[in-house]
Amino acid sequence: MGKPTGFMEYKREKTKEQPPLERILNWNEYASRLSDESLQTQGARCMDCATPFCHMGIEVRGAAAGCPIQNVIPEWNDLVYKGKWQEALQRLHMTNNFPEFTGRVCPAPCEGSCTLGINEPSVAIKSIERSIIDKGFENNWIVPRIPSHRTGKKIAIVGSGPAGLAAADQLNQKGHSVTVYERADRPGGLLMYGIPNMKLEKEVVERRVNLLQQEGIDFVLNTEVGVDITGEQLKNEYDAVILCVGAQKQRALHIEGSESEGVHLAMDYLTGVTQSLLDSKFKDGKALNVKGKDVIVIGGGDTGADCVATAIRQEARSVYQFGKHPELPKVRTDETPWPQDPNVYKLDYAYEEVAAVKGRDPREYCIQTKKIVKDKNGRVKELHTIQMEKVLGEDGFYYFKELPGTEKIWPAQYVFVAIGFEGVENKIADHFGVNLVRNRIQASIKDFATNVPGVFVAGDARRGQSLVVWAIKEGRAVAASVEEFLTTSVKA
Incomplete structure (x- = not known):
């Protein structure tokens, strides 16, 4: 697996990135490929580690x-180390329908479980993965795979995010007609409107969708179930229906002043900006x-970081991101032992950009917003906060304790x-x-079937908000279950 002594000879090399002060002037992807020679060297760092935990794919503590x-x-x-790029692409596509997505936006739990990562920087798996697929498209190694026969079975998939696309791809290749x-x-789905262009350029998504269309998959856009078509129509017209609608019900903020003008749900902000960019380049x-x-x-996760990166590109006067948790440790702790994801402090792209412009990381930790104050016109003008301390209770659970005397007022005209x-x-x-169970569509992971015969569910709609790579896994798995259902069903 790679060069036997490569992990001792070579250091990890970071993916090329446009400097922060340059990339905030555009909406293009900020990361780009290393040279083929560098990537071969990175592939050489992969150890012959006997048990490669990088691809075990389990959950530990959620x-x-x-x-x-x-x-x-x-x-x-x-294969990359040996320069066999086309063979590497074939091997990658055997398990991953869309490496161009995961190679850009997946947080790479594989790298957190890399055996080399126990005491050295892990293998640059994500960079290599992206490079394999990009090289495949550039060299025209990826061409439409037209099924040689059609079974006559029809499947409707509701939702075109990664789970829906993966299920569609798998079932179409079986010869079924997929809409x-x-x-x-x-x-x-969220690949198009939920992830900003600077992380995933939409031409990448459109390229894959165009390929799926050439392979025979039909896409019906601007069509909402319950408005433009009914669930009964889909159940009657198709042999099976798969719901891949995501977990798109955003959690609202329920505090004093949260109804003020200028307070927006983050995904609404990101979607509107991306749509305007694609439609007219903001014209x-x-x-x-x-x-x-x-x-x-308000909110310390990736969606919040994307809002930060979007706001700094729009030349906001100031940008802060509030999170309730403490700052993460600089190195792996006993709370996240290998092979778990280390969950350590990182200066993500958005924070690096704000730091370059404003001279500081925009994140505020262990902070709680107590109320939003609006002006006489009903528009937000300031936030009132208090610092908190995360403490371990006698019952073994962590709690947040407010710290009197740490109250602060923050000016704000927009809150996301x-x-x-x-x-x-x-x-x-x-x-x-x-x-529904806990706001998720109920279905077994064994067959992904709901309580309604012929209706299946996969992705965030079943498991809750998660990673793109889990969505692809579920899309592939539900396709296998639907394939079994179609081959054993007596439905005409």
């Missing part, structure tokens, strides 16, 4: 450990613009709420008559 889709990482690392329904004006004036304003993002997602939108469950 977090991914290793690659959920079981990419056989050592094999394509070895994907999407309520937005472009396919891709239509439809994107919410925070230029010259004080911006506060990025505190997560509650689950699926209830109306989709009502339209199909499927059961």
Whole structure:
């Protein structure tokens, strides 16, 4: 697996990135490939470690450990090291439908479980993965795979995010006729509108969708179940229906003043900016613009970071991101032992950009917003906060304790709420008559079947908000279950 002594001879090399002060002037992807020679060297660092935990794909304490889709990482690392790029691509595609997505936006739990990562920087798996697929497209190694026969079976997939696309790809290759329904004006789900262009350029998504269309998959856009078509229609017209609608019900902020003008849900902000960029390069004036304003993002996760990066590109006067948890440790602790994801402090792209412009990391830790104050016109003008301390209770659980005397007032004209997602939108469950449990559509992971015969579910709609790589895994798995259902079903 790679060069036997490569991990001792070579150091990890970081993916090329456009300098922060340059990249905030555009909306292009900030990361780019290393040279082929450098990538071969990085592949050489992969150890012959006997048990490659990088592709075990399990959950430990609710977090991914290793690659959920079981990419056989050592094999394509070895092929890249040997310069066998086309063979590496074939091996990668055996487990991953869309490496161009995971190679850009997956947080790479595989690297957290890399054996070399116990005492050295892990193998640059994500960089190598992205490079394999990009090289495949550049060299025209990736061509439409037209099924040689059609079974006559018809499948409807509701939702065109990574789970829906993966299921569609798998079932189409089995010869079934697949139609994907999407309520937005472009396919891709959160890949299209939930992830900013600087992390995932939309040409990358469109390239894959175009390929799927050439292979025979139909996409029906601007079509919402319950508005433009009913669940009953889909159940009657198709042999099986798969719900891949995501967990798009955003969690609202319930504090004094949260209804003030200028307070927006984070995904609404990101979607509007991306849509305006794609439609007109902002010439239509439809994107919410925070230029010259004080911006506060409430919520410490990736969606909040994307809001930070978007606001700094729009030349906000100030940008802060509030999180309730303490700053992460600089190195792996006993709380996240290998092979778990180390969950350590990182200066993500958005924070690096704000630090370059403003001279500071925009994150504020262990902070709670007590209320939002609006002016006489009903518009937000300031936030009132208090610092907290995370303490371990006698029952073994952690609690947050307010620290008197740490109250502070923050000026703000825009507040973006990025505190997560509650689950699926209830109306989709009502339209199909499927059961909901904790705001998720109920289904077994064994067969992904709901309580309604012929209706299946996969992705965030079943498991809750998660990673793109879990969505792809579920899309592939539900496709296998639907394939079995179609071959054993007596439905005409």
